[in-house]
Amino acid sequence: MAVALPATATDLTSTDPAAIGPYRLLKRLGAGGMGVVYAAVDAQGALVAVKLIHAEYSADPEFRARFAREVELLHRVGGACAVPLLAADTGAERPWLTTPLVRGLTLSAYVRENGPLDERLLLGLAAGVAEALVNIHAAGVVHRDLKPANIVLSPEGPRVLDFGVARAADQTAITRTGSVTGSPGWISPAHYQGEAARAADDVFGWGAVMAYAATGRPPFGTGDPAAVAHRVLDGEPDMEEFTGPLADLVRRSLAKRADARPTVLELVRTLASVNSPWDSSGPVRSAEEAAGAMAAVVGHTWQGVRPAPEQEFRVPPPSGRNRKALAVGAVAGALALVAGLGVGGVALAGNWDSLPAAAWFTGEGEEGSAPGQGTGEAEGERPGPGGQEPSESAASSVEPSEEPSEAEEGTEEEPETGGGETVTVSGVVGSGVSASGPRPSGEHVVPFQPAGGTGVYARLDGATVVCAWSFCQDSGVSVSEGSTGTVPSSPSALAVHVSSGNRTVQAEVTYTTDADGTVTITRLVERHSAAGTGTPPW
Numbered sequence: 001m002a003v004a005l006p007a008t009a010t011d012l013t014s015t016d017p018a019a020i021g022p023y024r025l026l027k028r029l030g031a032g033g034m035g036v037v038y039a040a041v042d043a044q045g046a047l048v049a050v051k052l053i054h055a056e057y058s059a060d061p062e063f064r065a066r067f068a069r070e071v072e073l074l075h076r077v078g079g080a081c082a083v084p085l086l087a088a089d090t091g092a093e094r095p096w097l098t099t100p101l102v103r104g105l106t107l108s109a110y111v112r113e114n115g116p117l118d119e120r121l122l123l124g125l126a127a128g129v130a131e132a133l134v135n136i137h138a139a140g141v142v143h144r145d146l147k148p149a150n151i152v153l154s155p156e157g158p159r160v161l162d163f164g165v166a167r168a169a170d171q172t173a174i175t176r177t178g179s180v181t182g183s184p185g186w187i188s189p190a191h192y193q194g195e196a197a198r199a200a201d202d203v204f205g206w207g208a209v210m211a212y213a214a215t216g217r218p219p220f221g222t223g224d225p226a227a228v229a230h231r232v233l234d235g236e237p238d239m240e241e242f243t244g245p246l247a248d249l250v251r252r253s254l255a256k257r258a259d260a261r262p263t264v265l266e267l268v269r270t271l272a273s274v275n276s277p278w279d280s281s282g283p284v285r286s287a288e289e290a291a292g293a294m295a296a297v298v299g300h301t302w303q304g305v306r307p308a309p310e311q312e313f314r315v316p317p318p319s320g321r322n323r324k325a326l327a328v329g330a331v332a333g334a335l336a337l338v339a340g341l342g343v344g345g346v347a348l349a350g351n352w353d354s355l356p357a358a359a360w361f362t363g364e365g366e367e368g369s370a371p372g373q374g375t376g377e378a379e380g381e382r383p384g385p386g387g388q389e390p391s392e393s394a395a396s397s398v399e400p401s402e403e404p405s406e407a408e409e410g411t412e413e414e415p416e417t418g419g420g421e422t423v424t425v426s427g428v429v430g431s432g433v434s435a436s437g438p439r440p441s442g443e444h445v446v447p448f449q450p451a452g453g454t455g456v457y458a459r460l461d462g463a464t465v466v467c468a469w470s471f472c473q474d475s476g477v478s479v480s481e482g483s484t485g486t487v488p489s490s491p492s493a494l495a496v497h498v499s500s501g502n503r504t505v506q507a508e509v510t511y512t513t514d515a516d517g518t519v520t521i522t523r524l525v526e527r528h529s530a531a532g533t534g535t536p537p538w
Contacts (some may be wrong), residue, residue, distance in 0.1 A: 001049060002312050002315065002438060003026065003041070003311075003312070003313055003315055004310045004311070004312050004313075004438055005026065005027055005039050005310065005311060005313055006308050006309065006311070007308070007309040007310060007311045008030075008308070009027035009311075010027060011027065011028070012025060012026075012027065012038075013028075016028070016036075017052075020038070020050050020052060020096050020237060021050075021087070021089055021092070021096065021098075022042055022043055023040035023041065023042055023048060023050050023098065024037070024040060024041050025038045026039045026040055026041060026315060027039045027313070029049060030463075034051070034053060034057065035051045035052050035054050035096075036051070036052050036054075036522035037049055037050070037051050038050045038051075038052065039101065040098075041315065043208075044434060045436060046434060048098050048099065049099050049100070049102075050098050051096060051097050051098075051099075052094050052096045053067070053094055053096065055094065058093065058094045058095060064090065067090055067095055068090040068091075070141070071085065071088045071090050072139050074088075074141060074211060075139075077136055077139045077141060078135050078139075079131055079134070079135035079137055079287070079291050079321050080128075080291065080294075080295055080298075080496060080497075081128040081132040081142060081157055081158055081159055081160055081298075081476055082135050082136055082159075082160050082293075083099050083100060083102055083152075083159050083160060083161050083385050084130075085097055085098070085099060086098045086099055086100065090527045099161075102152045102159045102161070103152075103154045103155060103156075103307040104152045104153045104154035104305065104307055104308060105152070105153055106149050106150075106152055106153075107125070107149075107152075107153060107158075107209065107212070107213060108147075108148035109308075110153050111148065111212070111213065115216055116213065116214055116216040116290060117213045117214065119336045120246075120301045120303070121302070121303075121304070121305070122210070123271065123275060124156050124157070124158065124297060124298050124300075124301035124302040125153070125210070126206075126210050126246060126249075126271055127152075127268075127275070127297035127298050128157050128158035128159075128160075128294065128298050129146075129151060129158055129160055129206055129209065129210075130206065130268050130271060131291055131294035131295070131298075131439065132158075132159075132160035133160075133199075133202050133203075133206060133264045133267075134264050134268060134287045134290040134291070134294075135291065136160075138287040142197040142198060142199060142201060143160070143162075143205065144187075144191070144197050144201060144202070145183060145186070145187075145205075146160070146186065146206060146208075146209060147183045147186040147205065148207065148209060148212055148213075151209060153305050154307070154499075155305050155307055155442075155443050155444060155445070156444070156495045156499040157298045157302050157498055158298070158300075158500065163180060164488070165230075169187075174464070180513070184221070184225040184228040184232075185208070185218050185220045185221070185222070185231075186205055186208050186218075187204075187205070187232070188200070188201040188205065188232075188258070188520075189204075189233050189256050190258055192232060194493075195209070198258065200258035200259075202264070203253050203261045203262065203263070203264060203267065204253060204255075207219075207249075207251075207253030207254040207261075208220070208254065210246070210250045210253075211237055211239055211242065211254070213237070214239075214242040214246075215238065215240065215241065215242050216245070217238055218238075219238050219239065220232050220237060220238070221238065233256070237251070237254050242477065244276050245270070246271075246274055249262065249267065249270050249271070249274075251342065253267070265284055265290060268284050268290040268293055269284050271293075272284065272294070272297060274292045275296070275300060275301070276296075294473075295496055295497065298496050299490070299492050299493040299497075302492060302496065304443065306443065310439075325482045333375050349447075373465065394433055421512070422510060422511070422512050422522070423450075423506060424510040425450040425453075425508075425509055426450075426452055426506070426507075426508060426509070426527070427448060427449055427450040427451055427453075427507060427508075427509040428448070428504045428506055428507070429446045429448045429449075429458070429494070429503070429504065429509070429524065430447060430498030430499075430501055430503045430504035430505055431498055431503060431504075432447075432504040433449045433455045433504060433505060434455050435447035435448070435449070435455040435456055435457050436455060436456065437456050437457065437517070438517075439457045440457060440459045440518045440519070440520075441459075442459040444460040444492060444494075445457050445458065445459055445460065446458055446460055446494070446495055446498055446521075448509065448511070449523065450509065450511075456519050458511060458519040458520065458521050459518065459519065459521065460494065460521050461520075462522075463520075463521045463522055463523060463524055464522070464523045464524070465489045465490055465491055465493070465494050465523075465524050466484070466486065466487065466488060466489065466523075466525040466526065467488075467526050468483060468484060468486075468487070468526040468527060468528035469485070469487045469526070469528050470497060470505055470526060470528075471489060471493050471496070471497035471498075471526075472485075472487040472489055472493070483527070484525050484526070484527050484528075485525055485527070487528040494524065505526050506526070506527045507524045507525055507526045507527055508525045508527060509521055509523070510522050510523040
C-alpha cells in the first residue's frame with residue numbers, strides 16, 4: 001500500500017504511539033499548543049488526521065470535562081468549509097480526536113510563498129470562512145482561535161480547522177492562571193478583557209484573517225504580545241491599499257465594540273451581494289441558505305489553488321499482532337457509534353467506510369501564536385490503544401517508496417477501462433466514496449466509483465459537467481427522480497459540492513485510464529436522486 005503525504009511530514013519518534021484507537025499512525029504532520037497531529041489510516045486503509053492531546057491537558061479533570069462538552073457539540077457542525085470531526089475518545093488516557101486529512105497549505109504558509117491573495121480568491125476565502133462560521137455557530141460552538149494557521153486553502157475550497165476544541169484548552173488555562181490565552185493579534189478586544197466567548201469574537205477573527213490575506217500583513221502587527229494587545233484594544237488595523245466593498249466589510253468586522261460588528265449572516269449577505277450585485281434572490285435567513293449562497297461564491301471564485309508538495313510513502317501491512325490490535329480498535333470505534341459519550345468516546349461521521357480520504361494539511365508554528373505552537377517536542381508518554389504501550393517498531397512503520405513493484409500494483413483493483421480507451425458507465429463521485437490508490441495531480445480531484453468497480457481518485461479538470469439539481473439548485477431547475485441533468489456546470493462547482501461531509505452524486509461518467517493508472521473524467525452528467533446518504537442535498 002502506498003500513500004501520498006506532505007513533503008513536510010516527519011517520521012514518528014521513539015516516544016510516539018504505534019496506534020491510537022482504531023488508527024495506525026504513519027507520520028507526524030505537526031504539533032501545537034494542544035497536541036500532536038499524526039497522519040494515520042483506519043482499518044479500511046482510509047487516510048485521516050489524528051490529534052493527540054498533550055499530557056498537561058490530559059491530566060487536568062477540568063480540561064477533560066470541557067473537552068467532552070465541546071466534542072458533544074462538534075458532532076452537530078456541518079457545511080462544506082468546516083473540517084468535520086469524525087471520531088473522538090474523551091475518556092482515553094490521552095484524549096484524541098480524528099478529522100479528514102485536508103489537502104493544501106495553511107493560509108499563513110500560502111501567503112508566505114505567494115504573497116497576498118488576488119481579489120477573486122480573497123472573495124472565495126471570505127465566503128468559505130463565513131460559511132464555516134455560520135455552521136459552527138448554529139451548532140452552539142464558538143471557534144475562539146480563528147487565525148491563518150487554522151485555515152487551509154485546499155484545491156476544493158477553504159477549510160477551517162480546530163473549531164471549539166481550542167476553547168476547552170483556553171478556558172482551562174484561564175482558570176489555572178487567570179491570564180488571557182489565545183493568539184496575539186487575532187483574538188478580539190473582549191477576549192483580551194477576559195469576557196465570555198461569543199459569536200462576535202469570531203467575526204473579529206474573520207476580519208483579521210481577511211485583512212491579513214488581502215495585505216500579507218497581520219492587521220495589528222507583530223512583536224511583543226503586550227504591544228500587539230495594545231494595538232488590538234486601542235489602535236487601528238493596518239489595511240493600507242485594501243479598498244472596496246470587501247475592505248469596508250472587514251473594517252466593520254474589526255470594530256472594537258462587539259455590537260458594532262456585523263453578524264455572521266450579515267457577512268454572508270454582503271459577500272453574496274459582492275459576488276453577484278445583480279442577484280435578487282432575497283435575504284439569507286438560515287444556516288442552510290447561507291451554505292448555498294456561500295457555496296455559489298466559492299464555486300465562482302475558487303480557482304488555481306494547488307495542493308502542497310507531496311511525497312509517496314510505502315506503508316507495510318501491519319504485523320499479525322498490530323493487525324489484531326487494529327481490528328479490536330475498529331470494533332471499539334463501531335461501538336462508539338452506538339454508545340457515544342457514555343463510554344467516553346463518540347464517532348461522528350456516521351459511516352466508518354466513508355471517511356473522506358483526502359490528503360493533508362501542514363502542521364506549523366506561527367509567530368505570535370500561543371505557547372507551544374510550533375514544531376513541538378518529544379512526548380514523555382507513549383499511550384497505545386486501551387492505554388497499552390505501543391510496539392517499538394512505530395517509528396519505522398512508513399518508508400519512502402520508489403515506483404511500486406508489479407506485485408504491489410497487482411494488489412489494487414482498478415476499474416476495467418480497456419487500457420486507455422474511453423468508457424462511459426454509471427457511477428458515483430464524492431467524499432462518500434471510499435477511494436484507494438494514489439491521488440493524481442490536478443486542480444479538481446474527486447473520489448470516483450464506477451458501477452461494479454472499486455473506488456479510485458479521478459481527475460476532473462477540463463471535464464464537461466452537467467447538473468441535475470444537487471449543485472445547481474440556484475438555477476431553479478425541477479427534475480424528476482432518476483432523470484439526467486440539463487444544467488451546464490463546472491468541475492469546480494461539482495468538486496466543492498461533493499467535498500462536504502459524505503456527499504455523493506450519482507452520474508453517467510465518461511472517463512479514460514492512462515497507462516500509469518491515472519483516471520481522468522471527461523464528461524459527467526448527474527442523475528438526480530431524491531434520497532441518499534451523507535449530508536443533504538445528495
